[in-house]
Amino acid sequence: MKYVDEFRDPELIERVAREIRRTVDPDYDYRIMEVCGGHTHSIYRHGLRDILPQNIRLVHGPGCPVCVLPMGRVDDGLSVAGQPDTILTAFGDMMRVPGTKGTPLEYKARGCDVRMVYSPLDALRIAQNNPEKHVCFFAIGFETTAPSTALTILRAKAEGVKNFSVFCNHVTILPAIRAILDSPDMRIDGFIGPGHVSTITGCRPYEFIANHYRKPVVISGFEPLDLLEGILMVLRQLRAGQARVENQYRRIVPWNGNGAAMRALADVFELRPYFEWRGLGFISQSALKIKPAFAQYDSEVRFELPGVRVTDPKAAQCGEVLKGVLTPPQCKLFGNACTPEHPIGALMVSSEGACAAYYKYVAKPVEA
Amino acid sequence: MCLAIPGQIVEFSPEQPLLAKVDVAGVKRAINIGLLADEPLELGDWVLIHVGFAMSKIGESEARDQLTMLAALGEDAQAMEEVRGYTFAP
Ligand code: SF4
Numbered sequence: 120m121k122y123v124d125e126f127r128d129p130e131l132i133e134r135v136a137r138e139i140r141r142t143v144d145p146d147y148d149y150r151i152m153e154v155c156g157g158h159t160h161s162i163y164r165h166g167l168r169d170i171l172p173q174n175i176r177l178v179h180g181p182g183c184p185v186c187v188l189p190m191g192r193v194d195d196g197l198s199v200a201g202q203p204d205t206i207l208t209a210f211g212d213m214m215r216v217p218g219t220k221g222t223p224l225e226y227k228a229r230g231c232d233v234r235m236v237y238s239p240l241d242a243l244r245i246a247q248n249n250p251e252k253h254v255c256f257f258a259i260g261f262e263t264t265a266p267s268t269a270l271t272i273l274r275a276k277a278e279g280v281k282n283f284s285v286f287c288n289h290v291t292i293l294p295a296i297r298a299i300l301d302s303p304d305m306r307i308d309g310f311i312g313p314g315h316v317s318t319i320t321g322c323r324p325y326e327f328i329a330n331h332y333r334k335p336v337v338i339s340g341f342e343p344l345d346l347l348e349g350i351l352m353v354l355r356q357l358r359a360g361q362a363r364v365e366n367q368y369r370r371i372v373p374w375n376g377n378g379a380a381m382r383a384l385a386d387v388f389e390l391r392p393y394f395e396w397r398g399l400g401f402i403s404q405s406a407l408k409i410k411p412a413f414a415q416y417d418s419e420v421r422f423e424l425p426g427v428r429v430t431d432p433k434a435a436q437c438g439e440v441l442k443g444v445l446t447p448p449q450c451k452l453f454g455n456a457c458t459p460e461h462p463i464g465a466l467m468v469s470s471e472g473a474c475a476a477y478y479k480y481v482a483k484p485v486e487a
Numbered sequence: 488m489c490l491a492i493p494g495q496i497v498e499f500s501p502e503q504p505l506l507a508k509v510d511v512a513g514v515k516r517a518i519n520i521g522l523l524a525d526e527p528l529e530l531g532d533w534v535l536i537h538v539g540f541a542m543s544k545i546g547e548s549e550a551r552d553q554l555t556m557l558a559a560l561g562e563d564a565q566a567m568e569e570v571r572g573y574t575f576a577p
Contacts, residue, residue, distance in 0.1 A: 157489050161560055184489075210538070238539025240519060240575035260538075263489050267540040270521045274505075315491050318535070318543050342556050370549045371491075371535065377543060379524040470562075471489065 128344065135347040136170050142354045149175045150306055151353055152299070152443060154292060155313035156183030156471025157341050163476035165343045171350070178443035181295045182313055183471040184259045185212045186441060186464075187396045188288055190429040193218035196257045196286050199422055200231040206249065207233045208242035209257035215468045219429055223257075239271035239285070246275075246283035253282045255418045258289055263315045265289040265407055266380035269387035272409065272416045286418035287409050289388070292316055293324055294405035295396060300332050304444065309353035311346065312338035314368050321376025322364050329362040340368040387413055395428070397465070398438030437464035440473055447477035454482055492536045492557070492566045493550035494518070496528060506576055509536065512554065514567060517576030539573050 143149065153159060159179045162168065168177060181187050197218045200207040207223065214223045214235055227233040232252075236242050239256050246254035258268045268285060275283045292313060299305050312325055317338045325336045335356035339349030349367045356363060366372055387410060394406030409417040418424070431437055435457070436450040447453050447466070457463040459475055466472035494509030494516075506517045507528065519540045520528060526544050528534075533550035534541035545553070557563040 155489070157560075164560065237569045237572035238575060240539050241573065244575040261489075263491075263542070264538055266522055266542070267519075267538045270519065270540065315489050315535075315537065315542075318491070340556070342559060370552065371543065371545060373543070377522060377525075380522045380542065383522065 132170070132344055132347060135344065135351055139175075139347065139351050139354060140172055142351065142358055143172050143174065144358070145172075145174065147174065149308050149354070149357070150178050151175060151309050151311060151350060152178040152180045152307045153311040153346070154180035154182045154296060155311075155316070156186065156469065156473075157314065158311055158339070158346060159183070159473050160471050160476045161341045161343065161346060163480040166480070167343060167346060170347070175350070178307060179440070179473040180310075180443065181299070181396065181399060181441055182261065182292060182316075183466070183469050183473075184261055184264070184288075184290065185216055185469040186437070186466045186472045187290065187295070187398070188216070188259060188465065189395045189397045190218060190431060191395070191427055192288055194220070194429060195424040195426060196255075196288075197221075197223060197226055198425055199255045199286065199418060200226045200233050202422065204252050205232065206245060206252050206254045207231065207257060208236045208245060208254060209233070210237070210259065211235050212469050213257055213259060215462065216465045217462065239268050240274070243271050243275055243280060243283055246280055247278070250282060253284070253421075255422075256283070256285045258285050258287050260289055261292050261313070261316045262319045262384070265388065266319060266377075266383045269383040272387050272413055273383070275416055276413065281415070284416050284418040284421050285409060287388070287407060289407040290394065290396070290405055291407065293327075294402050295399060296328060298399050298402045298405075299442065300328070300334070302442070305442065307334065308357060309335040310337070311349045311353065312336045312364070314338065314340055314372065317366075317368070317372045317376070319377050319380045322366050322372065322374050323376075325364045329364050333362040335362050335365070337365045338368050338372055340371065397431070398441030432463055435464050437466050440466055447474040448482065450474070454478065490537065490557070490562060490566050490569060491542065491553065492570060493533055493545065493553040494536050494570070495550070496530055496532045496534065499530070503576075507541070509534065509541075511536070511570045512567065514570050516570050516573050518573065536570070539575060
């Protein structure tokens, strides 16, 4: 147990681990999906797989917003950076994600005005400070982040800012989970539900997974103890033949979510009929689009974007890893052609990407 | 990307009702509180911050837990960098 000294309460961890061992059926191979990339990161960082019984496999889900963005969308966003008198702004996570002709950082090195921001409001501020330029914000993220973009667009409108638009790549997690459940090559016994997404959506939206697909969902926090408890709660439901939505992360996640944030989403966005996810293909009603009433803030309306589909480099198996069909080291490029220094896929860029986490904590383990 | 950073509200700004100044481990920055329109906020309250917005109100011990968690995940430095990086408010 590599990171056990970092655990806040090793004894408590050991107690939950023991309880997990008592609860599992030794003759069954469990497949539990942690939906959120933050969970994936924590699982690798803390070596949780070494604590769990061998017959529990944690399958990494699609909950890393950078990782699920297809390369064609990255290219579309970057095509804005090439236009005269424009400034492209993006979160730090996007800066090293490769498009066909390079990463945002490489575009910047070539002389394009690409700037990293920590908040969509910073992008709006840049627009206000540079009235002679157009500022595009490359928006990514799940329900956790989308309300902030919505409020920023409302703010731009309220302040009459005319030189600001958003390239909207916000996605919603539930249709992706549904796609995974409907996929014939995937068997998942239960889910560790996302923590911070649920702060906004609440726990109700997951009920179809329990009611319709008969799979337990436990919304969990990110600490080792949270995750182990979440896994134990899933196992207990499975053992009792139940399927319910439970909230392990009650200290942060309210059952009903954040109403004001959900209203902001509904005010500014509508669902796209379909959207392409890397690895999962086109999923209907899985992404947000800026409503026509706010068209002047929609980069897809203001700019002519190429909108081409780009397939991933042939040997890259990001899609399979994203679906949990392969583990990171099973990708032929892992650790040789694709490393955090020279990433080929986004899963190797984002700290929430399975490949980056595996590379950092498992392939090159830090000595305890 | 999905960092949620705990901060304590230390100041409201009368002329900008959508902003509040928070203290995050000693660093003070203004953040947007528009997503908490449904919750009465008071000085001393703790909130979780994500990309410059308070996304939920939490208790004090939850806030301290969250700070410990960020440290346990090795993301505390990144969180502070993010908070310092907000430039939208004067
Ligand atoms: S190692 Fe690189 S190319 Fe292979 S799946 Fe991971 S990110 Fe994609």
